[in-house]
Every structure is written in C-alpha cells, then in structure tokens.
Amino acid sequence: MKTKQEVYTKESFEIGKWAINLNTNTISWDAKTRELFEVNEDFIPNFKNCTHFINRKNFIAFKTIINEAFKNDVPSFGKIQIITANKTIKLLECICQIELAQNQISRIHGTFKGVNQPKDIEKDLCLLSLIGSETTDSIIITNAEGEAIWANQAYMKLSGSTLPKIIGKKPDFFCFSPQINSETLNKISQSIQQKTATKVVFHHFDKQNQKYWFELNITPVFNENGICSKFIAIGRDITATKEKEIELKELLEVTSQQNNKLLNFTHIVSHNIRSHTSNLQMVLDVIENTDDINEKLTFIDMFKEGTEKLAETVENLNEVITIQKNSNINKTSVHLKSEIEKVSSLFHNKIAITQDIPGDLNINVIPAYLENMLQNLVTNAIKYQSPERIPRLEISYQNQENYHIILFKDNGLGINTEKHKHKLFGMYKTFHGNDDAKGIGLFIVKNQIEAMNGKIELESTEGLGSTFKLYFDEK
Template identity: 45%
Template sequence: MTNKLKLYFKAAQSAKIGIWEINLETNLIYWDSVTRCIHEVSEEFIPTTKNTIDFYSIDKNRDEIELLIERAIVEGTPFNKTFQITTAKNNIKYVEGICQIEFLNKKPIRLLGTFQDITKEQNLINELQQSVEKFSSIFSSANDAIFIIDISNGIITNCNPRASELTEYDNSELVGIHNSELFPVKYRKEVRVFLKSHLTKDNYIVNETYIKTKSGLTIPVEVASGKKFKVGDQTFSVCFFRDISERRNVEENMNMLSLAASETTDTIVIANPKGKAVWANNAYLKLTGFNLQEILGEKAGYLSKGPETDKRTTDKIRKAIQDKQSIKVTILNYNKQKEKYWFELNITPIFDNNNNCINFVGVGRDVTARKEKEFELRGLLEVTSHQNNKLFNFAHIVSHNIRSHASNLSMVVDVIENTENTAEKLSYFELFKEGTEKLSETIEYLNEIITIQKNTNIEKKEIRLKDEIEKTKYALSLSIKESQISIIDTIPEDLTVCVIPAYLDSILLNLFTNAIKYRHPERKAILKIGYEIDESYTIITFKDNGLGIDLEKNGHKIFGMYKTFHGNDDARGIGLFITKNQLEAMDGKIEVESKVGMGSIFKIYLNEK
C-alpha cells in the first residue's frame, strides 16, 4: 500500500468513513474496521456477496443496491447513494455509500468505495420533513384564514384555503396584493397602526376590525399577528383572520337582552355552557347581596348555598346543565349576609343554529312570602288533622273504655244479685269498689284530655308499665277468672314509659280483652307480655295462643274501623282501630304477626321522645 493510500485510509478512519473493496477477479470483499463498526459486526466477520446484501431491507433499498453494483460491474458506472440498513444488532441506520471503479484495459477489475453513518443527519431531515408536513397540514386545514406578509412592503406572499373562503378571492388573486386592500378604506389606517405596533414590539397581539370581501360584503374579523420570521434577507409576518360575525350577533343580542332584563323585577342570570355566570341583572344582585364581579366566572348559584340548601335539588340543577336541559325548581338559598330566602328558578339552555349550547338563562324570583304562607297553612292543616284525630280518639275512648268498665260493674252486680250467700256477696264488693275506682280514674283521664285538646300537643307522662298492667289485670279479674286465661309478663318493676295515660289504659284494656275474647276453645288460653328497647322505641309484645287472624285475607283491614274477623256477638270492630290511632297520636305504631289457629303477636311501639 502506498504512503498516499495509507494517509487516505487514516484520514478516512479519523472521519469515521469506512472503506470497502470488491475484487472482481477473485470475488473477495474487503471491509475495514470502520465499515465493520457501522454494520456492527465482529472482526471475524467475513463479508460475501450474499451476506452483505442481507443488511439491506427487502424493499427498494435492496433492489437499488443490487442494481447499482450490477451497473458498476457491467457498465463501470460509479454511484453515490443513501441507503437504509439493519445492522447485525438489529439497529436501523442510514449510510451514504460511494463507489468508484478501477479499470484494466477498459474493463472493471475492482470496486472501491466508502461507507459513512449519516443516521443522525437523516433523522433530523426526517423530523424536519415531518414538521414541514404537519405545518403544511395545519396551514391548509386551519379554521382561521392565514396570510404570510412580507414586512418590507406589506405584500401577501402566501395564504391558506380558508383565506379564499373568507375573502371570496382565489389564492392566486390574494398572493401579490398589498394587505391593506383587504380592508374597507375607513379601517385601513387603524390596521396600519396595528401592524406597525406589532413590527415594533414583535409579540403576539390581537385586534378586531373589518374586511371587505370580493362581493363588497363587510365582515367583522379578529386579526392576530404572531412573531416575525426570516428567510434569507426577507422578514415575514404570519397574520390570522377569524370571522367573528356570529360572536358579534350574540353580543348584540346579549346587549339587547341586557337592556330588556336590567329593569325587570325578576332575577336573571346568564351562564356559559359550563354553567358559569357571565351576566346578572340588578334584581339578582339586590336579592343575593353580591356584586357582579363576585359572581362572574362562578358556578351560578354556588355562592347562594347554605347549611339547609337541599343537595338533591342542587344535584338536579347540575344534571340539567350537564345534559343541556331545562329545569324548574324551588330551593332554599342564602344571601351574602347568610339570610335565608326561598328562590323559584327556571333554567333554559340557548342553542345556536348547529344545536350547540351557547348559554343558559336562569329566571327566578323570591318566593319566601309564599313559602312561609304554605308552611303556615300546612302547619294549620297538620294541627287540624291532629286535633280531629284526637277528638275522634276521645269520642271512641268515651264509648269504648267506659263501656268496658260499665260492663265489668254490670257483671259484678249480676253476680251479687244471683248469689244467696251473704259472705260471697260481700266478697264481690271489693271488685265492685275497684271497678268504680277504675271508671272514676278513666273519667278523670278523659276530663284531663278535654283540657289538653285546647293545646296543639298532648303532654306525655312517665308511668311505670308494670303498675298499669297490674291495674288492667285487676280491672279485668272477673273476665280473667271466667276465661281461665294465664297472663304471664316479664316486665321489670322499674320500667317506665312516656305515654298519655288514658291512651295506654285504653290500649292495655283492648289487647287484654282481645286475648280473652278470641281465645281458642280447644286449649288453655295464655297471654305472654314481654318487652324490648331499641334506639327510638320501647316495644311491648302481647303474644297469645288464640284463634289467630288470616293476614293474607284480612291484613289490609285489621286496624280498620268496625272490622271483625271471628263472628263474636260482642265484637264491635273498633278496639284495634282505636289502639292504632292512640299509638300514632303518641308518635308510636302497632304491628301484628298471626297465623290462623295458632295465635297472634301484637307489638306496640312507644316513642320515648
């Protein structure tokens, strides 16, 4: 190898340029270390005609290198091309391949060439090309009209298709004209000042003006001018023109609406499609106590929420706004001073010609006075209904309880009259005395209820339940004796309940007499009285083994007035009706479980509040 060639190889290696050679007489291929490094093969790799071609993708790359090598061998034609290869380590690289031919007697005998890795440079070129394609796509498909203007003379040098749509001029008509020709004469000075200011500050600025179309139509536009850029010695500016006709129409409509709505006594709030306030009239500001700056940009109604504002109603409003639907609600709001007021609100979405929601209009009024009257009327109705129930219960207590005591006294008198034995007669006088005392006590309770009826609420008293059960058992002792019913209770001596005494007396009498009346004829009657206590109630259970009730057939009317189920001659069908009403008057309730032929369980719930 000559010194000159050695120097060339060293220079090539320093520049990371690989040397390769194909001896056409021996078909041997030579790769230097740089060429091997580019292909990422070891020093032991022996290049051949076949395996060197395998580095080129099976596409036009491989076809092209094969064609160029063939031409070099057959025709002696050199080449300089860029190829994509896949290295031995499966990395994709771009290489620049140069081939020169050595001749002997005008016949190619050797191919000499170089390889240079240009992957980084090619990737940059590819990225630049992609950027150019993206810019070209954005430039062509942008909704805004884009004009590229030569700063030195104001001439339009390029524009996108939207520019033709906006101005009605073809692109060929726009390119080459002065930008001032796009504007009506009276706006040209204004635009010239705008552009001059931009050139001085070199920043992104926006202005509103008008353009004149080819047909003579004047269109309001928003002009935005970005930073300048240079190509060679020329400086250009990119200007964006946006048609704001629709926005101007909306603004004009809003202004007219504002004028019409400002003086109305109804409150009006206008919100954007996301429900954020953009305007409110004086009536709304006066009602809420907020100023316009405080509510702008806030969710309409957000500042009016308070501790008692109904979340379900606010959720409905939020859902209607999300779904772009109308809604009418009445909601408790708070003003800036945290004072409550009732607000009746109608929200209506406003749509453009393309069915896009552009605004919400909320029209409302203060209905506090009306709501207070409604509450007052509702309260009066509840009091009236409650009082009617009390009077109804009172009337039935009079007829039911006194009749029960009178019946017991009548039974005692009947026994005394039909007994000849003086000692036996005297033994019943104690029962007669107890019966008269019980009757007197009932009348005393009824007199107390008459006094209480003048008030809206009947006062409850704490009494010992065990004592009341014993009193009832004693009052019904003759019936208990005759029926031979066993009454077992597990009520503690110290258990107290908060009740209206007359009501409890009536309830106990009714449940005891029912267990006696409707006992089963084929077994000994038993009544078990138990209790349990939960968070809100003391629950007293009355479990008997009597005839039972068909709840599937009669469950819906078991507590109805004058409803009987067993055909007893003395059944009046009023006891359970009275009991239910008495318990409800005390904010309690009654439940029943029963099976025909097996007995019943009555549960009375006494509200301790």
C-alpha cells in the same frame, strides 16, 4: 399577507379616544368613540348626556378604573358595558391615564376598544339586560361549563355578591351546603351534564345564613348547530308561597281527620243509637200489649239490657268527645319504663311480657291517656292470642325523626291489613268474632295518641301476629 404597518393602522382605527378636562369641565370624543357609541358625528358629549349610555353599576366600574390609575400612577385597564344610542349593548375595553397639576387631577384621558361577542349571546344579553334588570326574580346566565357570564341585580342582592366576583365562577346554587338534599343536587348536576331543562325546589341559605325556600329553573340554550352554548337559570324566593302550601296541606289533613271522626259519630247516631232506641221501643210495645205478668217481667229484663247498651254507647261517644276537648291539656314528663312495668304487672299471669325500654327515657304525655293506651294494647294481645302457641308480647323502643316510638309485638291471631285497611282503628270495628270484642279500645287509643300530636300504626300478618307502633311527638 398584511404588513405590520397595515395591522397597526387597522388596529389604531378600531380604538376610540376620549378625554375629560376637569379645569373646563368638558368631555371630548374622537370619531371612533362616537362610532362605538353609535351617535352622530356632531354629537357633543357632556356630563349629563353621557349618563344615558352607562348604568350605575358600570359607572362605578369606570370610576374604579380611574381610581386605580390615580392610586398606582400608571395607566389602568378594565372593561365596562354600555348601551348605545341605538340600544345596542356593547362591552368595551377601557384604558385610563391621568394628568396631574399641583398634585391634583386636571385631565383624564384614555381609549375605548370594542370587545367582539358572538351575535347570539349579544342579542340575548341585550334582551335580558333590559328585562332582567327590572324583575325581582334572580337571573344568571352561564356558559356551557356552568361558569357565570351575566347576572341581574336581583341575583346579586340575593347572593350578597357583586358582578366582578360572579363572572367566570359557578353560581352559589351549584355549591351546596350539607343541608341541601342530595337528590336535588344530583338532579341539577344531571341537567347540566345532559344539557336538559330542570326545575327544583329546595331549602337554601341567604348571606345572613337564614334558611328560605328557593325555586330554581335551569334551561339550556342551543346555537344554530344544536350545541349547548349556555344555561339560563331563573330563581325566586318562594318561602311565603311554600309556607302557605304547607299550612294548607296541614289544614287539609286536619279536615280529613275531622271528617273521618264525623263519619264515626254519624255511624253511632244513625246506626247504634237508633238501633238501641228501636229495640227499646219494640220491647215497650210488647209490654203494653201483653197481660201476662211473667212475660212482662221477661221483657222488663230485656228493656234493662237495652238501656244499659244505649248508656254504654252514649258513654263511648262522650269519651271520644272528651278526648278531643282535652287535646290542649299540657303534657307531663313521665318515666316510660316504670309506667310499662306497672301495667305489665297486672297481666303477668295471662301473657309472657318482655320489654326493652331505656331506663333513662322520659316522654311528655297526658298520663291518663298513656295508661289507657298501654292497658288497651296489652289486653288486645291477650284477647286475640293464638290457641296454637303460648301468648307472648314484646315491648320495645325506637327513635325516629323527633318521635319516640313504642312497639307492641305479639304472636297472636294477626289481621289481614290489606282486606281490613279501611276498618282499622274504626269505632265498633271487629275482626275475629270474639264475644268480648266491642271494637272501641283501639278507636279510643287512636284518638288519645292523636290528641297528643302522635299517631298509631299497625303491621300484621294473619296467623302470625301483630305489631302496633305508638308514635309520641317530641317536636
């Protein structure tokens, strides 16, 4: 068993002494201090070569210790991190005391004592200090409980904090604001509890409370016994990348929509118009090759009917093109309830219509488009009514994520949406074989609502009825 004298002697040898003489501008180290800094015995410290062992952040911490000693006129205590001559990172406990001459500091002296750190942490901190200090990514290391033990300059710049405020506390990305997705928070919490790696992307807020996209990678580190000893979290501001990604996604959606519209136009040109022109050519051939006047007159009527169908097809195509050209027309605020009542009054003797629209609701639309959409959806309910029951149409309202939603629920024939999902709202697509069905009305409605940055959806059960939903964009 060691005596008190032996313990005292051992501890005394572990402590290095240093002094700064401001009168002579010299620095002195004892042998133990040289050993802590891993320099040769003949090393002479001065104000220039000492800066090689301590970075700006720790130099400020050292000055703080000195200022505390001067301010309180008692020895002060603190910790600083150094990089030795052999590039080893060490944490030193520092005690500082000042000597005054004529109320001016003439000499500063004190002690250094090494703080023992587990070898694996010391090694990792050394590597991360050398590499992480130069990267723009935010890096922070926590213990197994999620409390910070190290952070690089990029993290402190992003968080607007300082190292003394960070050490021993949980990083701010664990302290989520109400705007953060709860699913993201749960994912991070589970990762920490289960000691597993995770990657999340979420909206975060900087020190000016400005929102930005943040990507966070959390990786657990295990010691030789398989026990999680710490976490390494690397984060970066990916706002520019995310905005480009969103922009590209929107561009792809627009491109997809344009391709679908192009396919419809191609269908008109390659099928409908060609079909009409072929029929007209055939009728002309018959007229030219017959001498019977009555037969000529009969085929002239057929020729007239064919030209009317061709004109109608061209008119439909022209209407769709016009809708796309008018997509930049300024919207006008209209009183929705009044517009629905005006259209409903035209069909009160053909279908029972009930409506539940707020009396104070105004929406921004292109008025002509709204009127056409309302008429199309009401006539659609009349056209495809069930012979087994009295036709009814319920018009109601919902509000959802910056959309005003108008619902048109009928009790008609309904549509097998699974079977016809690729045909819904397509040009010249019909589903019930009605003689008066042209397959153009819903196609026009879809183009008109999309021209106003909205959308249309259909929920339907064959034999029971359909519900059309018009989404009017209010973003």
